[in-house]
Amino acid sequence: MLSIIPKISIIVPCYNVEKYLERCLLSLVNQTLKEIEIILVDDGSPDNCPALCDEWAKKDSRIKVIHKTNGGLGYARNSGLDIAKGEYIAFVDSDDYVDTRMYELLYNATEKEKHDVVFCGLRQETTQQSYNFIRDYDRPVLFTASQMPRLALSFLHKTELNTQTRLFMSVWHGIYKRELIEKLHLRFYSEREVLSEDLPFQIEFFKNAQSVKFIPDYLYTYCLNACSLTHNFKLNKFNAAINLRKLLYNIIPNHTDASYFIDIEFYGRIRYLLADLILANNISFKEKQKFIRELCKKKEWNKLNISQGYQEYTWKYMKQYELLKANRSTCLTLFILFDKYINKRNFKNLFKKQKTYL
Incomplete structure (x- = not known):
């Protein structure tokens, strides 16, 4: 009972x-x-x-x-x-x-x-x-x-x-x-x-x-x-990721590593979101290109404290950050396509779980 x-x-x-x-x-x-x-x-x-x-x-x-x-x-x-x-x-x-x-x-x-x-x-x-x-x-x-x-x-x-x-x-x-x-x-x-x-x-x-x-x-x-598993994608996830970064800066106590930890976590999310966007079936390639152009213009990329990432991660992992920061949207799109379609060793990592709830 x-x-x-x-x-x-x-x-x-x-x-x-x-x-x-x-x-x-x-x-x-x-x-x-x-x-x-x-x-x-x-x-x-x-x-x-x-x-x-x-x-x-x-x-x-x-x-x-x-x-x-x-x-x-x-x-x-x-x-x-x-x-x-x-x-x-x-x-x-x-x-x-x-x-x-x-x-x-x-x-x-x-x-x-x-x-x-x-x-x-x-x-x-x-x-x-x-x-x-x-x-x-x-x-x-x-x-x-x-x-x-x-x-x-x-x-x-x-x-x-x-x-x-x-x-x-x-x-x-x-x-x-x-x-x-x-x-x-x-x-x-x-x-x-x-x-x-x-x-x-x-x-x-x-x-x-x-x-x-x-x-x-x-x-x-x-x-x-x-x-x-779905290849449908909601573009507002990028703004939600930016909002998460801002929130974490507000709630995490100031610490030697805090800024880097928040920003490298944020950048990792952006990488996965870009891969999901490229694979999305509900958005045309023209719309994807337009969105990525606007994304590259955001000021956040120049503010990220992720230089330490070059010692922790591969050049390929950090390359997308360089392209975002340099506002090179076409190169960024081509790089993601190459990485996810031609370099198939990492392709399986794209299939993250997307709950039916979402």
Whole structure:
């Protein structure tokens, strides 16, 4: 029977995922930790998700349903946060699923709520029964308050606290103490206005956390669904990336590496967005050329503090920055085409997951 205060509130935004919702919910209702609440946020989904959410709520008293007009992933999570009662908060994307032991293992790892957040590893399902395994640390690791400013920067770039690359930034592979979220009045930005709704949330939370733990278990499965891959592209993502850079400068404490970490992370996003733009099926080549010409004229390129990148990355990685800075839009377009179509060694990297939610 559900206790008055659930140990974990699991927030699940739902949008256009009718095909995957049952798989996700079966992995949640069958958790070995029973003292949970599951908050389904129907974000104005155009498919059968609203009715499915209501049907599941009738089957399990731990399930709550919110129906709202479409506002995007970040705002859908906020709607769940507004009613959550759990000691900890978890987030799950509704086309993914989790190990049935996930929340028991994460909650037990808090050591009686000693830690503000606990993260686990994850599997990326690229095809059915084929996985990439991702985790930040190969053994349990604990960080304390004095390390938090540096650990927050580790979401942007590798630091001495990382064993591999930068920390995996998505919020859905951990549980967060709700008391701290509410104390900070912490909510998600709209991903339509600020690209990557997870990154500002993580940094704000970590800046104020006292104790953070990582466990190595692969408990979350992140699905690269065939129907989630899309070559449609929204041009406003570039402005959303610029807005993210501005926001990070406002929320990250001044530090020796902060400026470089923010700017190299921003430049990396621009590279991926340019590749996605070139591959887009919904935009004509003439429109792409016009947009890239206007993009090259932006003042941001001369302001970036990424000179250190020449010591860390290949010449090819930095070449696009030189072309952007020099306002050479035609050369930039040709360089991307050469890199992604002729130099096929890196072509597979383009197929990043684009959630059906977006």
